[in-house]
Amino acid sequence: MKRTGDSPTRIQEPEPPSASRTAATRGFQPWLSLKNYFVHHLRACLASLGSLLRTPFASLMTAMVIGVALALPSGFHVLLSSVQSLASGWEGEMAQISLFLKPEIKEDAARNLAWRLRSMNDVAGVRYISPQQALEEFQRNSGLSDALAYLDENPLPAVLVVKPGKNFAEPDKVRGLVQRLQALPEVESTQLDWAWLERLHALVALADRGMALAGAVLALAVLFIVGNTIRLAIENRREEIIITKLVGATDAFIRRPFIYGGIWFGLAGGFIALLIVDGVLWGMRGPVARLAALYQSGFRLGMIGWAASLIVLLSGVALGWLGAWLALGKHLRRIEPS
């Protein structure tokens, strides 16, 4: 390109055109292009936030839907893990084996057996309950004291309550212990008082699986919500996309603000989900503490922790990002100037 006829005194004259490929003449400058890259991203990131804030109500509605969808699985997860930690605390505390002794076993023999059992290393403690004690306890708790008074003799057997050692509180080991105790000649029958704990475990596992599946479905919903919102945003800015393409915008340049839009939606949705979960947990704290007090339990409902909060936010961001990509897909390619 010749640069002729441009006299320096004529300020109003346009400047001569640059070489057709300015970047090529400048040479490759990795630092500059890296900086450029980040500036481009930062600009798109802030611009997309700005455009979401220009329509605060519509943006908030979308973020709310995402927030509710994310809050459901994360809230239930917190509840379930609270119940799980409660249950595992109980295993050590509450697992106990009742040995119902044969009627002919006298108190001396029973106490002797109790003493023998205490020396076993997988037994933490043994409590002897005489038939008389058992009867008194039964009268106290059952409300059948009048009826029981008519009985000629005490029908209840002596009971040894065996508490497994701390390190032997797992279901399999306890079951092994139960079998050995059952084989003792003095023992009529045994009862493991933790069937209900196992049922609780099974229920929690079921609920956990259910929530994981529901979470997956809700994640899919978030994907579609973000996807649809971004698709509408693309349609609204059709003219702008065409014009920027005409002045030489690359697909990546046009895609970027929409991708960041999706990320912002996901992040806002994640924050809303955290607010909802913490709000609900906070609201439930009083009643739960009262219920726990009734069971003489120090159980406290946990708040959602830092790690879990981070996971909620990151899943929001990831789903927003993915949803935006899904919406952009081939759609952006179809918007071409004509």
Added chain:
Amino acid sequence: MIQMHNVAKRYPTGHEALHDVSCRIERGEMAFVTGHSGAGKSTLLKLLGLIERPSSGELIVNDRNLGRLPRRQIPYHRRALGMIYQDFRLLADRTVYDNVALPLVIAGQYDRQEIARRTRAALDKVGLLGKEKFSPMELSGGEQQRVGIARAVVHKPVLLLADEPTGNLDPTLAWEIMSLFEAFNRVGVTVLIASHNVELIGRMQRRVLVLSNGRLMSDSHEAPA
């Protein structure tokens, strides 16, 4: 700058917009394309801006073979051009300044001061300095077209393509716009203008290509003034 060898454009509907067009436009030239409406003027400019691909023939613009240019190279081709449209194609929700700065931002210019300097220089050239903060909708047709021209030249393109740039303007404004194109041409920009305004083209005394039914009927081959 532009080389066409037997270029044809057929649309999927079967309509043949351009038929066997061959010509050559040198760097630094200023030329007009004219003809009745539907003669193929717009199609020709669309091929040059890669808005459409030629169906056959060879089309080389700015050393790029447009028939074979990969899709992802299209933006880089367009960055070497400045395109001007009859309907201006401005972004209504952005200021005049943002509209003109757009090609710089897109091309990766990140230095705000450099963007400001070049944008103001471009606006100065078209006489709109002081209207940066306006919305394009607040300007008259002639001013809007000058914003379009500022946007087309802000990144110092090597080739200006204008499709009926004066179609919506009265004769005085049209003449002003044409004078602007001449000024850009004087500093070496190749300029190609599609227009059906025969009277205006006659006054410009430049090379004129006449299209009719998609064929190149005449080429005045006048040397640049």
